Amino acid sequence: MRHVLKMFPKTHITIAAATSVVIAAAILMSPSADVEANRMAYSLDLDEGTVKESGTPSPRPSKQPAADKMSEDKATAASELASISNETQLPGALDTAAAMAEVSEPELQWQEYKIKSGDTLSSLFGKAGFNDGIMLSVIHGSGEADKLQRLYAGETIAFATDDAGELAAIDLQRNLLETLHVEKTEEGFTGETVVREPDVKPAFASGVIDGSLYVAAREAGMSDRLAMEMAGIFGWNIDFVYDVRKGDRFEVVYEELYLDGEKFDTGNILSARFINQGKEVIALQYTDSNGDTDYYSPDGSSMRKAFLRTPINARVSSSFNLQRRHPVLDVVRPHEGTDYAAPPGTPIKAAGHGRVQFAGWKGGYGRTVILKHGDNITTLYAHMSRLGKGIKNGTKVKQGDTIGHVGSSGMVTGPHLHYEFRINGSPRNSRKVKLPDAKPVPKSEMALFKGFAEQQVAKFELFRQNYQHLALAADE
Numbered sequence: 008m009r010h011v012l013k014m015f016p017k018t019h020i021t022i023a024a025a026t027s028v029v030i031a032a033a034i035l036m037s038p039s040a041d042v043e044a045n046r047m048a049y050s051l052d053l054d055e056g057t058v059k060e061s062g063t064p065s066p067r068p069s070k071q072p073a074a075d076k077m078s079e080d081k082a083t084a085a086s087e088l089a090s091i092s093n094e095t096q097l098p099g100a101l102d103t104a105a106a107m108a109e110v111s112e113p114e115l116q117w118q119e120y121k122i123k124s125g126d127t128l129s130s131l132f133g134k135a136g137f138n139d140g141i142m143l144s145v146i147h148g149s150g151e152a153d154k155l156q157r158l159y160a161g162e163t164i165a166f167a168t169d170d171a172g173e174l175a176a177i178d179l180q181r182n183l184l185e186t187l188h189v190e191k192t193e194e195g196f197t198g199e200t201v202v203r204e205p206d207v208k209p210a211f212a213s214g215v216i217d218g219s220l221y222v223a224a225r226e227a228g229m230s231d232r233l234a235m236e237m238a239g240i241f242g243w244n245i246d247f248v249y250d251v252r253k254g255d256r257f258e259v260v261y262e263e264l265y266l267d268g269e270k271f272d273t274g275n276i277l278s279a280r281f282i283n284q285g286k287e288v289i290a291l292q293y294t295d296s297n298g299d300t301d302y303y304s305p306d307g308s309s310m311r312k313a314f315l316r317t318p319i320n321a322r323v324s325s326s327f328n329l330q331r332r333h334p335v336l337d338v339v340r341p342h343e344g345t346d347y348a349a350p351p352g353t354p355i356k357a358a359g360h361g362r363v364q365f366a367g368w369k370g371g372y373g374r375t376v377i378l379k380h381g382d383n384i385t386t387l388y389a390h391m392s393r394l395g396k397g398i399k400n401g402t403k404v405k406q407g408d409t410i411g412h413v414g415s416s417g418m419v420t421g422p423h424l425h426y427e428f429r430i431n432g433s434p435r436n437s438r439k440v441k442l443p444d445a446k447p448v449p450k451s452e453m454a455l456f457k458g459f460a461e462q463q464v465a466k467f468e469l470f471r472q473n474y475q476h477l478a479l480a481a482d483e
């Protein structure tokens with residue numbers, strides 16, 4: 008299978024054909040942080056900002072120079088950012104930008120600083136050449152101007168000076184999407200948070216497993232987060248620790264997020280297909296008429312079970328065994344649960360929706376939580392170091408909520424989770440017991456869903472063909 012991966016080293020394509028992407032390619036070609044490259048990328052970027060035919064309207068054209076400069080800085084390597092972090096002034100580039108801006112716009116000089124821990128608003132104003140009196144008049148301004156006081160390391164602040172050398176505007180860029188913009192008006196300073204909506208485009212990745220799922224996913228161009236999400240979606244049907252075999256295959260359609268034609272992150276998995284030991288499992292994301300979003304198989308059944316098979320990301324260290332010799336007491340003592348060895352502090356998840364029936368110390372079990380699910384099922388989690396936030400008798404919990412953390416409280420030889428699953432009070436092997444399914448697509452919208460599912464499943468074939476076409480072209 009390895010040779011397949013070598014033939015298709017970049018099993019990752021984006022189906023997108025917006026004009027902005029073409030421009031973005033030019034920008035991406037010069038991500039270097041030296042001033043010349045910056046200037047080139049910058050003017051292209053600015054161009055894109057002023058032409059603006061795509062679906063992301065820039066919040067205010069007059070701020071575009073600063074906003075663009077900052078997002079472009081984000082694209083440069085972290086180390087390069089660090090080297091220019093303290094006094095990020097590129098007067099040459101700014102002059103160019105200003106000259107290229109519409110003639111009607113006032114000519115502003117921008118100075119930009121990366122905020123580090125220890126910086127204060129006062130010290131940043133000082134660096135930009137403005138005193139505390141001006142700072143106070145800004146934060147006492149209208150709108151959201153006062154929010155300028157909440158600074159966090161890693162954010163970027165830019166000061167704009169007008170022809171007369173007076174402060175005209177401030178952009179505090181919280182992250183790629185969110186900027187607090189403060190501007191001088193006739194009535195003084197006024198602030199407004201500007202949030203940009205990314206363009207969302209579907210992307211496709213596929214891979215063949217040789218070693219681990221994560222290695223295969225990475226070779227397919229997927230981030231670890233995306234790989235984890237995929238494992239989470241299929242985790243109900245496939246045990247990724249024990250069931251995955253060499254030669255298993257996956258295909259994923261997911262969202263890529265773009266800003267100014269430049270990819271900056273990935274979003275949700277829209278659909279995924281996994282061939283595990285020859286058996287196909289398909290998951291489709293669907294939002295029902297109540298607005299609840301979940302993953303379903305093409306027949307409308309939920310990808311989830313009403314219970315997690317495993318309430319922790321850890322390996323089994325001791326199995327359910329009603330004949331077991333107890334490791335501490337050295338007598339035959341049934342092991343009415345499954346043990347998972349994990350470092351102290353590892354989060355423990357609620358196996359299903361339910362209510363806390365017990366939370367506290369329980370003899371040899373140590374710090375323990377018992378959840379009640381419906382009428383006849385309870386789950387028990389023992390030896391915790393501490394309970395989850397807000398976990399006490401009567402608390403309502405949702406599947407996957409953190410109800411506690413691994414520890415070694417009670418009678419134990421080392422830190423682990425002891426997990427029990429009981430039906431009508433009698434212990435069952437949580438790894439073998441047949442788990443009830445979570446709710447399927449509502450009957451009233453099943454016909455609608457079936458049509459949607461058919462389209463989504465057909466898309467795998469479409470993406471696959473495109474991908475093979477691209478891969479072969481790259482191979483030539």
Ligand SMILES: [Zn+2]
Pocket residue numbers: 325342344345346424425426
């Ligand atoms: Zn145990």
